[in-house]
Amino acid sequence: MTTVRINAGRAYDVHIGAGLTARAGELARSVLSPCRICVITDTTVQRLYLEAVKKSLSDAGFSVCSYAFPAGEQSKNMTTLSDILEFLAERGITRSDAILALGGGVAGDITGFAAGVFLRGIKFIQMPTTLLAAVDSSVGGKTAVDLKAGKNLAGVFLQPSMVICDTDTLKTLPGETLACGIAEAIKTGVLFDEELFSLFENGRVSKDTLPFIIERCVTHKGRVVEADEFDRGERQLLNLGHTVGHAIEKLSAYGVSHGHAVAMGMGIIARASAASGYCGDDTAKRIERALINNSLPVSCGFSAAELSRAALSDKKRKGDTINLVIPESIGRCRLMKINIDGLESFIKKGTEA
Ligand SMILES: NC(=O)c1ccc[n+]([C@@H]2O[C@H](COP(=O)([O-])OP(=O)(O)OC[C@H]3O[C@@H](n4cnc5c(N)ncnc54)[C@H](O)[C@@H]3O)[C@@H](O)[C@H]2O)c1
Ligand SMILES: [Zn+2]
Missing domain, CATH: 3.40.50.1970 (Rossmann fold)
Incomplete structure (x- = not known):
């Protein structure tokens, strides 16, 4: 234990x-x-x-x-x-x-x-x-x-x-439910931990590594919660892939599970970030590879217009801006305020790439 x-x-x-x-x-x-x-x-x-x-x-x-x-x-x-x-x-x-x-x-x-x-x-x-x-x-x-x-x-x-x-x-x-947890663990790797991320990048993780993965993820999450228990700053980083992910869940009437929606959201944000020059193409490709290796989807059938409309009804919206989590490199992400008028075109870079 x-x-x-x-x-x-x-x-x-x-x-x-x-x-x-x-x-x-x-x-x-x-x-x-x-x-x-x-x-x-x-x-x-x-x-x-x-x-x-x-x-x-x-x-x-x-x-x-x-x-x-x-x-x-x-x-x-x-x-x-x-x-x-x-x-x-x-x-x-x-x-x-x-x-x-x-x-x-x-x-x-x-x-x-x-x-x-x-x-x-x-x-x-x-x-x-x-x-x-x-x-x-x-x-x-x-x-x-x-x-x-x-x-x-x-x-x-x-x-x-x-x-x-x-x-x-x-x-x-079931495999699909396990994959939902893998999506959140890959998210933790992208946010804080390149070594953890590389486990997923190198292939499908085996069940034997789950205790290690859980311990690493809990340790990272604990550190963030200790710094910002009530979600006023740093904790919002944990929403990587979630603004678009929640929109997908909502548009699918919750037919798409949380973990799958987060995987799709991370894929879209990673490609949009690379296309906007916030991270290199290689970072987006690595994120996609880690997800695909572990049977997770990296895109969805909804349009950028549908996704941004659904995302703007999300509670993370503040006035005229919305906070998005942008990957800069594996292990480093930052919060970025995007004007709500620019959200659809940003998401479009990720759905069309
Ligand atoms: N509070 C938070 O910080 C936080 C963070 C991430 C996600 N969430 C929430 O978590 C929810 C998703 O969680 P989830 O994916 O665990 O969904 P879930 O609780 O619905 O579990 C998924 C399915 O797996 C089944 N199941 C559970 N344990 C099993 C086991 N050991 N063997 C076989 N089947 C088992 C369940 O009956 C269910 O059908 C969403 O509502 C999401 O919003 C909350
Ligand atoms: Zn989540």
Whole structure:
């Protein structure tokens, strides 16, 4: 097991390793006194891992209940949130109890939100079971649900009390879901870490390297969150590929998954940046190669006009400008303000290249 400490406003440990489900109860005891824990999961993860997690928690002296919502992004909404809150209230969960998110980014985001607002805030633990949740969403304290107007438009900042990542759970991930996490890990490489990036550039990564990839990504994300917990500056770098990616998700009515949309967004931004002279052609080509090597798409069927219109309804817009993350070289990116009138022509350089 490796442990990464995140020194956010509330400091916590991220434990990464094989076989951690069996140790979840024991690990949770280091941050929680004996109490009730409600495990929130989706129906797919429920079938695979819920019983083992419940056993581990009850063996460690916790009293456990659980709630499962239908798997998929369509569940990440106010209705599911409200159902979870009603369930917690019916079960008489108090402020000395806790909830645990078991699953991917959807379970993590919605459970974190529920923890932030139920009784004005109770503790929660993240147990990510997708690579995307392990490398990205389980760390950093952003919680959310989607609104009809767009993704992640309602949520709170709330850091978990602990993150427990059992890398064995990643073995049951379908290839396409695994690739979504790879997209976020490639993003981390482009942002901060050429050595990490080269793993993807050199070919398809093997499952054996996932624990290393998770540790590196969590360490980088932790450093950014420590510097800018509430997303006022440096943390916005983590949005590389996301402005266009969120537009793709929205235009596809969430038919394109988050990770695939981010991969397409990174491809488009990389080509647009090279065509604008912000980075060399080789940087854009390397980003494309790393994505393609790992079965990820680098372009989409939407036009620049559609993408910029959808992107401008995104919450990252500030007045007449929008912040974009521009790769300068592998391992170095910068935030750039683009005038909203220029967004479509910038994106066009990436969709037509
Ligand atoms: N909070 C953040 O900082 C942050 C960061 C990145 C992404 N996100 C959010 O994360 C979400 C995407 O996360 P995701 O890709 O994990 O989606 P997800 O939670 O929907 O999981 C994807 C699918 O994999 C299944 N699954 C989960 N674990 C499994 C396992 N071990 N074996 C087999 N199947 C398994 C799930 O049931 C689901 O069908 C998006 O809503 C995105 O906005 C949040
Ligand atoms: Zn993301």
